[in-house]
Amino acid sequence: MTRRGRGSTGPGRPSGLPADGYQAPPPVREGTSGELIVDFHGDDDRRASYDLGKLPMVGWHPLLAEALALRIGPSGGHRTLAGAKVSWGATSRWARFLQTTEPQPTVPEKLTRAHIDAFHARSDASLRTRYGDMLEMRLQFGDSHLKGRLPADAWDALNRRLQKTMSKAVGGYSNGELDRLTAAARADTARIARRIRSGEHLIRQLSDNPAQLDSSQRDLAQTLAAMAATGEVPRLDSGWDIRRRRADLASHLALTWGDLAPLMTLLALVTERNGESLKELPARHRILEDRAVELVVVKRRRGTKRWFETVTWEIGPKARELHTPGGLYLLLLELTARSREISGSSSALCLWRNGTRGVQGRDEHCAPFEVDLDGSSIAMSSWAATRTKPLLADPPAPAKAKKNQAGKAPGEQEKTSAPKRPTPLGVTFNRIKTTVDVRRTKQLGGHLPSSAKSNTAQVLFTNYLKDDEVIREWGEAVITEALADAEQAALDAHAAAVGRRGQPTVIPDAESSQQLEAAGIPSPTASELADGDLDTAWTACEDHDHNPETGKPCDDSFLACFHCGNCLVTRAHLPRLLALLEALGTLRQRMSEDAWWERYGTAWVAVRRDILTKFSPAEVSKAREHPLPDALLDLVEPPWEQPYGPTA
Structure with missing residues (x-):
């Protein structure tokens, strides 16, 4: 099949079909040693393989493999790599738990209500983990293709009503915190842009008019020109801070890990999109009359065939590129152009990583979220706390003064506790998304259908607005x-x-x-x-x-x-x-x-x-x-x- 995209089908142009003799891959395959393996191929083209041969309870492997394949297969409920990891984690914990029970249910037919009750009440996991595992295993074993594979008594226990765990509400930022966070992210992003543009300017000066450069500038420009031509950052000979000095050298032409926190923070604030969508921003785009940029973004968990959305972002004047979503997106493409060309990635977000022995040369340029969306490397809270001018949370509201107790002398002063030290501002994508949704909802007078941007009105209220203190106070007012x-x-x-x-x-x-x-x-x-x-x-x-x-x-x-x-x-x-x-x-x-x-x-x-x-x-x-x-x-x-x- 080679025809793709809009317009590839129509009257007289039937949809593309696989080549003759095509066989769909089996949901469960056997490994070289006879172990069962479940392959995952997500809707975002991320892949993984899960080997049940690494788990105990061999008698359970056929059922577990079939249940997992149905759960993460093409028609299953989990179509992302993160979701597949959740299913595999629950399956692994289930098999390892059954190994510790007495009597041990060596095959599914020997499972009893007592095993289910013990799995739900086990003491080596948190309440939230136990709730999630019970729900996941119920979904796996409850597939219509597996109906009746578990004993009725055990299935009745697994299918019980579960008390939902209450997670702590994620509140947004106050107006003061939001202003300080925005100003800091904008200032640091501007500093990153000036740094990379200065490096590119040195290379152009070396080519056009080298006489204007002094000796130190000429040496640096020659090094940067070599890096641009080969895509490799030179290995330094000695010094205890080799890795830091290599990162400083590479940062003249490319983003580094330390640049992600302020840049991603500003992207989240300006575009009002969640972290997952920002990590998967594509480099492919279309500019509309120099006023807006059109691109296709990914919004997960919206159901089959509803992942992709075409958005149009305002570009604005060049001097306001850090204030408009389109201007910031084009700036991102400019800052990552070298790394994207070297790595050959189609992602907008590319950078240079300080490689180890296994990653050297041109391979140090990569798209960090192309394989996995794990955001642990984006240390946004650490960035906010370690800046030259750290970002601090608002002090807690003063407690109401207590009434004087009987027996105190007139005029006796109440003892007051020492003022608490300022708390660093925690920065997460969830809090940023909540804050921008709250701000947009207030600007639109609380009309949820108009306020919903990347979610439905129901999701907007349930997950972002309902538990936010600012929106509650505003709504009450x-x-x-x-x-x-x-x-x-x-x-x-x-x-x-x-x-x-x-x-x-x-x-x-x-x-x-x-x-x-x-x-x-x-x-x-x-x-x-x-x-x-x-x-x-x-x-x-x-x-x-x-x-x-x-x-x-x-x-x-x-x-x-x-x-x-x-x-x-x-x-x-x-x-x-x-x-x-x-x-x-x-x-x-x-x-x-x-x-x-x-x-x-x-x-x-x-x-x-x-x-x-x-x-x-x-x-x-x-x-x-x-x-x-x-x-x-x-x-x-x-x-x-x-x-x-x-x-x-």
């Missing part, structure tokens, strides 16, 4: 402001209604008709009010036949009584009003905030602000001791207007 605005809008609507219809009359201390008359209620009305003849749903109505606004018989909802001059409230109505507030609180949990405030906000504000405040706290507390279930809220509105069915 936004919600508080929104609730305050909604409450103020309800207050304004209540005040406007009261202005048109009059203020309800609240008589908190009167119960009998004589007391009501003394409070200013006319005699006939006071008698009817005391006997309950004027009661409506939660209050009483002085004149139902004359609406204050229309002068006609009232046909408004009983919820509108709370902003009406005909409304009368006594102590006898207090239990029903508290029951109404309870029912409104229940509805608030079942409706959206906007819908609840629009529908019930004015009534809730009127009861809380204008009516309950007329009663003493003791009267309200006494009424709460004998609560009444609210059965009226569902009756005062037509069924088709009830938002989510009955509240009872």
Whole structure:
């Protein structure tokens, strides 16, 4: 098959087929000594082979090999080298554990529930490792092709519900920490660019106008020209710091390991991509009208055939190349051009490594993440702590002052602990990604579909925003402001209604008709009010036949009584009003905030602000001791207007 890429198929152009006689490689093959070997070929073209002959429990090898091959094969769940290593690690720990059990299950048919329980409860592994191993082995043995290969009792134990381990949330950086980190990464990256550009400039001067160079510059330029021509950094003869001096010499034309930390940090900050995608940036790109650069980036764990994404990054002016993703990407290609040409790699990230006896000459130039994405060599936290001006974390917030204990003399000062020493700033790709996602989400007003860039909105919230302290505080502030605005809008609507219809009359201390008359209620009305003849749903109505606004018989909802001059409230109505507030609180949990405030906000504000405040706290507390279930809220509105069915 030679046809590749977009446009290679179409009407009259069928898809490419393998050559005649093609045989797919077997999922499990035998080694030279009869051992079983599982080969892995990932979607990113990384490969590995796993030899089960190195594991104990030979009777388990056929099942383990088949289960592993299904798990990391073309249709399996793990299609990256890192994922394949996870599966192999769990398989290895499973086999080695079974070797230590008594009685020993020499074949799968002898596995029991007790073996599974012991594997889950073993003391030589952390809770997180045990959880991961149980989940991985369940996935391996649970493949449909292996159904029934384990005893039912053992499979039932393996298929139990596992309590998920709680990992510590990864928070982002504060604004101050982010500003200091960005400035440091930008300054060190600029220093790297000046260094390599100076080396290239020396080579050009040696060729174009060597007379302008002094003797030391000429010697260095000649050495660099030889390095550029051969691709080899010369071996130094003597000295205890040979490796350091060789690295310094190579750094005039190429990146070294020490350059990765600031450069990768700045790439993560500017491009807002995770570390895995940055390590696999390709050198192949397309420039669009000198304004943007287009390239294909890899975003793992997005499902089959969804790994690759075409992105367009702004280039910006040359003076701003450290501030725009496209400008920084093109700078990266410039700084790695020598190493990429010598190594023949298609990766954007290439460097010179200080080789050992097995790696010498041109082989010292390489793409460090072409075979494995392990990032242990990118010591970002170490770089931040060992700079000339180290990066420090913000000091912890001061603890709240404790109240003075009884018995202390007046004016006695509390003993304060000595201030803690500044803590170095920990720098990781996860924290950077969390921080830039939080910043982008805040800039877009919290709208997750718009904020999601390289992940779905669900993944963005679950893995980056949910546990971040900054986004929580910001979200709480936004919600508080929104609730305050909604409450103020309800207050304004209540005040406007009261202005048109009059203020309800609240008589908190009167119960009998004589007391009501003394409070200013006319005699006939006071008698009817005391006997309950004027009661409506939660209050009483002085004149139902004359609406204050229309002068006609009232046909408004009983919820509108709370902003009406005909409304009368006594102590006898207090239990029903508290029951109404309870029912409104229940509805608030079942409706959206906007819908609840629009529908019930004015009534809730009127009861809380204008009516309950007329009663003493003791009267309200006494009424709460004998609560009444609210059965009226569902009756005062037509069924088709009830938002989510009955509240009872």
